[in-house]
Amino acid sequence: MTDYESxxxxxxxxxxxxxxxxxxxxxxxxxxxQHQLMLTLKGLPRNIRPRxxxxxxxxxxxxxxxVELINRLSAGGYVRRHRGGKDQREVLLTLTPKGERIxxxxxxxxxxxxxxxxxxxxxxxxxxxxxxxxxxRIATKSGDRIRSKSDEHATR
Amino acid sequence: MTDYESxxxxxxxxxxxxxxxxxxxxxxxxxxxQHQLMLTLKGLPRNIRPRxxxxxxxxxxxxxxxVELINRLSAGGYVRRHRGGKDQREVLLTLTPKGERIxxxxxxxxxxxxxxxxxxxxxxxxxxxxxxxxxxRIATKSGDRIRSKSDEHATR
DNA sequence: CATATAAATGTCGTGGTACGATATATTATA
DNA sequence: TATAATATATCGTACCACGACATTTATATG
Numbered sequence: 354m355t356d357y358e359s360x361x362x363x364x365x366x367x368x369x370x371x372x373x374x375x376x377x378x379x380x381x382x383x384x385x386x387q388h389q390l391m392l393t394l395k396g397l398p399r400n401i402r403p404r405x406x407x408x409x410x411x412x413x414x415x416x417x418x419x420v421e422l423i424n425r426l427s428a429g430g431y432v433r434r435h436r437g438g439k440d441q442r443e444v445l446l447t448l449t450p451k452g453e454r455i456x457x458x459x460x461x462x463x464x465x466x467x468x469x470x471x472x473x474x475x476x477x478x479x480x481x482x483x484x485x486x487x488x489x490r491i492a493t494k495s496g497d498r499i500r501s502k503s504d505e506h507a508t509r
Numbered sequence: 510m511t512d513y514e515s516x517x518x519x520x521x522x523x524x525x526x527x528x529x530x531x532x533x534x535x536x537x538x539x540x541x542x543q544h545q546l547m548l549t550l551k552g553l554p555r556n557i558r559p560r561x562x563x564x565x566x567x568x569x570x571x572x573x574x575x576v577e578l579i580n581r582l583s584a585g586g587y588v589r590r591h592r593g594g595k596d597q598r599e600v601l602l603t604l605t606p607k608g609e610r611i612x613x614x615x616x617x618x619x620x621x622x623x624x625x626x627x628x629x630x631x632x633x634x635x636x637x638x639x640x641x642x643x644x645x646r647i648a649t650k651s652g653d654r655i656r657s658k659s660d661e662h663a664t665r
Numbered sequence: 666c667a668t669a670t671a672a673a674t675g676t677c678g679t680g681g682t683a684c685g686a687t688a689t690a691t692t693a694t695a
Numbered sequence: 696t697a698t699a700a701t702a703t704a705t706c707g708t709a710c711c712a713c714g715a716c717a718t719t720t721a722t723a724t725g
Binding site: 355356357358359360361362363364365367368369371372389392393395396397398411412413456460463464467468471474475478479481482 | 511512513514515516517518519520521523524525527528545548549551552553554567568569612616619620623624627630631634635637638
Binding site: 560561562572573575576577580596598599600 | 672673674675676
């Protein structure tokens, strides 16, 4: 197995998990990202306030993308906005009972999936971390040229 | 740590990896999904023909979504289409030298990222597979229904 | 071998989501 | 008080995934 194979296999495993997740989310009427936000909200450590910016960071998106997700979730009756006390600029979020119920169901499905597919994911991760032959193989296979320092800056 | 926290943490770790990946891909002028297709193509086992449908399956998307990605990759000079011999319906794909070069660079960055972030991912995965208290907690909190005996046995 | 059916790829229009640029409201600071 | 910083929100744009449908080639069947 080449480095590319192990990296590709890792991505494949991740995509399978996410594809599964998207499917069950949509089956409950939720868009995948909306489910993600709900899970992030519910999974927030107790000492962290559920602010918009906090959710955005954990979803690795810009705050205004989170705002849009929350608009749709709010319209669907899954979450509610609250204006907190201390800082009136902050908007704090809570799940509605409906949101709680759906999230619980989805989480059970996810746990089951992880139980069966998790080991393959871990195995793929370990392989992708272990192998180290990219440089050699490509230079040889493509006959491109010898690798030089300048390649390191290619992405700049 | 609750079940929701561990599931949320797993998603967070996955998103961090993907967010990193999207960033370096875009820095080379590639859209994230285009990079994914290239990696899938390069990482294909030798005995598998690089057909459109094959790539689509491994990317967990519909074949016509793959077609669109390939259109853009082809326009950018990253991959080439070939009509195979046996079955004239099939379109086989190859990376151009430009595609090979960029993919190699990206793969090196990804390996480095996995070296540092992989352990956190594995840890999150194991925690998400291990905990089992979803039913219990939600039922109690939402007042949805009575806990069942099996919930009481939840592990820690 | 003619035609129906299936398979592989491609086209078109739509919806969700992420983003940059920009706006508004509140808090902090000079 | 005026100014800057912070938190959230709005708007227009682009990417990508999809369903519905089309086209070309292969296969099955009478």
